[in-house]
Amino acid sequence: MNAPDTGLAPQSFKSDIKPVWCPGCGDFSVLAAITRALAMLGLRPEEVAIVSGIGCSSRIPAYTTCYGFHGVHGRALPAATGLKIARPELTVIVAGGDGDGYSIGGNHFLHACRRNVDLTYLVMDNHVYGMTKGQPSPTTEPGWSSKLAPGGTGVREFHPLVVALASGANFIARGFSGDPNGCARLIAEAVRHPGFSFVEILSPCVTFRPDQRAWKDLVRPAPVEPTDDPARAARRLMTDDGFNLGILYKGRRAPYAPAREPRTALAELAKEFAL
Amino acid sequence: MSSPLASVSVALAGSGGAGVMTAGNMLLEALARAGYYGLMTRSSGPQIRGGESVAMVRAATFPADGPDDRFHVLVAIDWQNVVRFADEIPLGPESLIVGDPAQGEPPEHFARCGARFASVPFKAIAKAIAGGWPNMVALGLLGGLMGLAREALEAAVARASRKGGEASEANLAALRAGLAEAAKLGAAFALAAPPARTPRWLVTGNEAAGYGALAGGVRFVAAYPITPATELLEWMAPALARLGGTLVQAEDELASINMILGASYGGVPALTATSGPGLALMTEALGLGVAAEIPIVVVDVMRTGPSTGIATKTEQADLNIALYGLHGDAPHVVVAPNSLADCCAATQWAVELAEALQVPAIVLSDQYFGQARGVVERPVVRESAPRRLTAQPDGAAYRRYALTPSGVSPMAIPGTPGLAYTADGLEHNERGTPSSQPADHLAQLEKRARKLEAFDCGERWASVEGEGEIAVLTFGSPTAAAREAVVRAAADGVRARLVSVRLLSPAQPARLAQALAGVERVLVVEQNHSGQFLRYLRSVCALPREVASLRRPGPLPFRPGEIHRRLVEWSRA
Ligand SMILES: Cc1ncc(C[n+]2csc(CCOP(=O)(O)OP(=O)(O)O)c2C)c(N)n1
Ligand code: SF4
Numbered sequence: 001m002n003a004p005d006t007g008l009a010p011q012s013f014k015s016d017i018k019p020v021w022c023p024g025c026g027d028f029s030v031l032a033a034i035t036r037a038l039a040m041l042g043l044r045p046e047e048v049a050i051v052s053g054i055g056c057s058s059r060i061p062a063y064t065t066c067y068g069f070h071g072v073h074g075r076a077l078p079a080a081t082g083l084k085i086a087r088p089e090l091t092v093i094v095a096g097g098d099g100d101g102y103s104i105g106g107n108h109f110l111h112a113c114r115r116n117v118d119l120t121y122l123v124m125d126n127h128v129y130g131m132t133k134g135q136p137s138p139t140t141e142p143g144w145s146s147k148l149a150p151g152g153t154g155v156r157e158f159h160p161l162v163v164a165l166a167s168g169a170n171f172i173a174r175g176f177s178g179d180p181n182g183c184a185r186l187i188a189e190a191v192r193h194p195g196f197s198f199v200e201i202l203s204p205c206v207t208f209r210p211d212q213r214a215w216k217d218l219v220r221p222a223p224v225e226p227t228d229d230p231a232r233a234a235r236r237l238m239t240d241d242g243f244n245l246g247i248l249y250k251g252r253r254a255p256y257a258p259a260r261e262p263r264t265a266l267a268e269l270a271k272e273f274a275l
Numbered sequence: 276m277s278s279p280l281a282s283v284s285v286a287l288a289g290s291g292g293a294g295v296m297t298a299g300n301m302l303l304e305a306l307a308r309a310g311y312y313g314l315m316t317r318s319s320g321p322q323i324r325g326g327e328s329v330a331m332v333r334a335a336t337f338p339a340d341g342p343d344d345r346f347h348v349l350v351a352i353d354w355q356n357v358v359r360f361a362d363e364i365p366l367g368p369e370s371l372i373v374g375d376p377a378q379g380e381p382p383e384h385f386a387r388c389g390a391r392f393a394s395v396p397f398k399a400i401a402k403a404i405a406g407g408w409p410n411m412v413a414l415g416l417l418g419g420l421m422g423l424a425r426e427a428l429e430a431a432v433a434r435a436s437r438k439g440g441e442a443s444e445a446n447l448a449a450l451r452a453g454l455a456e457a458a459k460l461g462a463a464f465a466l467a468a469p470p471a472r473t474p475r476w477l478v479t480g481n482e483a484a485g486y487g488a489l490a491g492g493v494r495f496v497a498a499y500p501i502t503p504a505t506e507l508l509e510w511m512a513p514a515l516a517r518l519g520g521t522l523v524q525a526e527d528e529l530a531s532i533n534m535i536l537g538a539s540y541g542g543v544p545a546l547t548a549t550s551g552p553g554l555a556l557m558t559e560a561l562g563l564g565v566a567a568e569i570p571i572v573v574v575d576v577m578r579t580g581p582s583t584g585i586a587t588k589t590e591q592a593d594l595n596i597a598l599y600g601l602h603g604d605a606p607h608v609v610v611a612p613n614s615l616a617d618c619c620a621a622t623q624w625a626v627e628l629a630e631a632l633q634v635p636a637i638v639l640s641d642q643y644f645g646q647a648r649g650v651v652e653r654p655v656v657r658e659s660a661p662r663r664l665t666a667q668p669d670g671a672a673y674r675r676y677a678l679t680p681s682g683v684s685p686m687a688i689p690g691t692p693g694l695a696y697t698a699d700g701l702e703h704n705e706r707g708t709p710s711s712q713p714a715d716h717l718a719q720l721e722k723r724a725r726k727l728e729a730f731d732c733g734e735r736w737a738s739v740e741g742e743g744e745i746a747v748l749t750f751g752s753p754t755a756a757a758r759e760a761v762v763r764a765a766a767d768g769v770r771a772r773l774v775s776v777r778l779l780s781p782a783q784p785a786r787l788a789q790a791l792a793g794v795e796r797v798l799v800v801e802q803n804h805s806g807q808f809l810r811y812l813r814s815v816c817a818l819p820r821e822v823a824s825l826r827r828p829g830p831l832p833f834r835p836g837e838i839h840r841r842l843v844e845w846s847r848a
Contacts, residue, residue, distance in 0.1 A: 071563055
C-alpha cells in the first residue's frame with residue numbers, strides 16, 4: 001500500500017480523552033486500527049470526520065483527533081450521508097455497534113448500501129447491547145440467555161453481510177479486533193474503495209459476552225480472494241459461518257454523485273413567479 | 276347590473292377529468308394579468324387521482340390571502356359527488372348557482388341555501404365546437420360574470436396552452452361561448468376597477484417558503500414526501516440543483532432530519548420540510564440539534580391531525596409539538612408565516628435565526644398557505660449574508676461550547692485545521708468532552724437558553740396593525756380573516772387592533788405587552804380544538820383581564836365573518 005507520507009503517526013489521531021470502555025473491550029483495538037489506517041492513508045485529522053450513533057462503540061469519535069459527530073441512537077448513517085453529500089471532499093467514516101446499525105438503524109443500513117454514497121461504515125459487532133448492559137441484539141444467537149430474554153430470544157440472527165450485498169453495498173469485509181493490523185488494512189482499503197464500504201468488525205464485549213474470548217480461536221482468513229461478482233459473493237456469504245476475515249466483495253458500482261454546478265443566480269428562480 | 280364589488284369569490288366544481296383545476300388556474304392568471312389580487316385554493320375527493328374536485332378562486336381589489344364568508348358563484352360542470360364540498364362552499368341568497376341541465380338538478384343542499392339558479396348546457400355547448408371543452412366554457416362564463424376583459428382570459432388560456440403560448444381555436448371558441456352565456460346572465464358580480472399596478476408574484480405558499488429558504492442560504496435539503504409539504508420539496512429539487520445545492524429523498528423522516536444535521540455540521544445551511552406525522556418522528560433529532568448546537572430548519576406544513584387525520588386539509592394543531600415536542604430542556608426557534616407572501620420572508624428569517632443562534636428552527640406553515648396559489652405583492656428578497664459564527668484557528672485550545680456572554684460560541688467547520696472537535700448530544704463541557712458533572716449541565720443549559728433570550732429579534736416578531744381597546748391575537752393563516760374582520764368591525768364603529776405573532780419561540784413577552792398596551796380585551800383566534808395558542812400565551816406573558824378564545828379545528832379555514840361577529844358582539848356585551 002503506497003500511501004502519501006504526511007509524517008503523521010497513528011498516535012496523532014488519538015485524542016487525550018480516556019475511553020469509557022471496560023478494560024479488555026474489543027473497541028480499544030478498533031480505535032487503534034482506525035488510527036493506523038488513517039496514518040496509512042496519509043490523511044490529516046481535519047480531513048476526516050467520524051460519525052456515530054449511541055452505544056459503547058459509538059463513543060469512538062471523541063477518542064480521535066478527527067472531526068466527530070456523536071449523534072442519536074441508530075442515525076449515524078443518515079448524518080454521515082448528509083455530511084458527505086454536503087462536503088464531498090471530507091473522508092467520512094461511520095462507526096457504531098450492531099444494535100445501533102442493525103436494529104434501530106436497520107432501515108438506514110439498507111438505504112445507505114443502496115444509495116452508495118462514498119462512506120466507510122465500521123460496525124463493531126459484539127452480538128449484544130453493551131451500553132444498556134447486556135440485552136440481545138439482532139446478531140445475538142437465538143439461544144443466548146439474558147435477563148431480558150431468559151432462555152434466549154429464539155429468533156434467528158441477522159446476517160449483515162448478506163443484507164449489505166443484497167442492498168447494494170460496494171465493498172464488504174470482515175475484521176476481528178484481535179487483529180488490529182489486519183483491521184487497519186481493511187479499513188484503509190475500505191476508505192479507498194469508492195462508494196459505500198461496509199466493514200463488520202468482530203469486537204468482543206468482555207463484560208456481557210465473556211464467551212466471546214473464544215473468538216480468537218474461531219476466526220480465520222477467508223480462504224478465497226475478493227470477488228467483484230455479486231453472484232459469487234452471495235454464495236460465499238450465504239455459506240459463511242461468521243468467522244471468515246478479509247475482503248469478501250469489492251463491487252464496481254459508481255458512487256452516488258449529485259450534479260451540482262451552480263448555473264443560476266437566485267433572482268433568476270423568481271422569474272417564474274413574477275407577473 | 277349590480278354595483279361593482281371589491282371582492283368576488285367563485286367556485287368551479289366537477290368530476291375527474293372535467294378540468295376544473297386547469298380552468299381555475301387560468302382564471303387566477305387572467306385576474307392577475309387584469310391587475311387584481313387573487314387566491315385559488317382547491318379541494319378534491321378521496322380518490323388518489325381523478326375524482327371530483329373544486330377550484331375556489333377569490334378575486335379582490337386588495338391583497339386578500341384568506342377566504343371570504345360566502346361564494347358569489349358556484350359553477351358545476353356536473354354534480355357528481357360535488358355535494359361533498361358543500362361545507363367548503365358556503366352560499367347565500369345573493370349567490371348564483373350555475374349547472375348544466377343535462378346533468379340533473381343541483382343537490383338538495385345547494386338548492387336549500389336560497390341561491391338563484393341558472394342553467395348553462397356546458398357539455399352541449401362544448402360539443403358543438405370541434406375539440407371544445409366544457410371547462411373552457413365555464414372559464415368564459417366565470418370571467419364574464421366577474422366582468423373580466425376577454426383579452427385577459429384569452430391571454431391566460433394562451434399562456435397555459437401546450438403549444439407555446441398559442442391558444443387553440445377550439446379553446447378560444449369555447450371561452451367565447453362561455454362569455455356569451457355570461458352576457459345573457461349579466462355581469463352580475465363585476466369586479467370594481469383594479470387597483471394601481473404594483474410588482475406582484477403569482478405563487479403558492481410552498482413555493483414562497485422554498486424560495487425564502489434558498490434566499491436564506493439553504494443549499495442542502497433532505498426530506499421524505501408527505502402531503503401537503505411535498506410540493507415545497509418538488510419545487511426545491513430543481514431549484515437547488517440550479518444553485519449548486521442538493522436535495523436528497525431520504526428513506527424516512529428520521530433519516531431526513533439526521534441528514535440535514537450532518538450537512539449543517541459540515542457547514543452547509545440545511546432544511547427539511549414535512550407535516551405533523553413527520554415532525555413527530557423528528558423530535559429526537561431536534562433535541563440533538565439543540566444539544567450539539569447545529570443550525571437546521573424544519574418546515575412543518577401543518578395538516579389536520581392527530582395521526583393521518585385529514586391529510587389534505589389545514590389545521591393549526593401542531594403548535595404544541597413544535598413548542599414542546601422536544602425531550603429535555605431544549606430551547607429552539609418557532610416561526611409562523613402570517614401571510615402567503617410571508618411564507619418566503621418567514622422561512623428566510625428562520626434560516627437566519629437558526630444560523631445565527633446555532634439552533635433548530637421550526638417554521639409552522641399550513642396546508643392553507645402551502646397549497647394556495649395567490650397573487651401577492653412581490654416580496655423584496657435579498658440574499659442573506661452568512662450568519663453563522665465560525666471559528667478560526669488562533670493557536671489557543673479550541674472550545675466548541677465556550678460559555679460566551681451571548682451564549683453563541685464559534686463553530687468549527689470540518690476541514691479547518693487545529694479545531695477538530697466532536698459535536699455531541701451527550702452533555703459536555705466547554706470543549707465538547709462528554710461530562711455528567713452537574714456544573715457542566717447547568718452551564719450548558721444556561722448557555723443554550725441565553726442564546727435565545729439574549730438575542731434581539733427586532734420588529735419582525737409580529738405584525739401589529741391598528742388601534743383600539745380590543746385586540747385580535749392570532750398567528751399563521753387565520754391572520755387574513757382576522758385582518759378583514761378588524762376592518763369590517765371598524766366600519767361598525769368597533770376599533771380593534773390586530774396582533775399576529777410571527778416569532779412564537781423564543782416568546783417575546785415584553786414586546787407583546789407593548790403591543791397590547793391600552794388593550795382591555797383580547798380575542799385569541801386559532802385553528803385547533805384545544806386552544807393551544809391561548810394556553811401558550813398564558814404561560815409566557817400576562818394577558819389583559821378579559822380574554823376570549825375563538826378557536827375551532829380544521830379542516831375549514833377561518834372566514835372573516837365569524838371573527839367579525841365575535842368582535843362586534845363582544846364590544847356590545
Ligand atoms: C432512542 C434510543 N433508544 C434506546 C437507547 C438506549 N440505548 C443506548 S445504546 C443501546 C444499544 C447499544 O448497543 P450496540 O449498538 O450494539 O452498541 P454497544 O454498546 O454494544 O457497543 C441502546 C438500546 C437510546 N440511547 N436511544
Ligand atoms: S460493556 Fe462490553 S462493549 Fe461496552 S465497553 Fe464494556 S466490554 Fe465494551
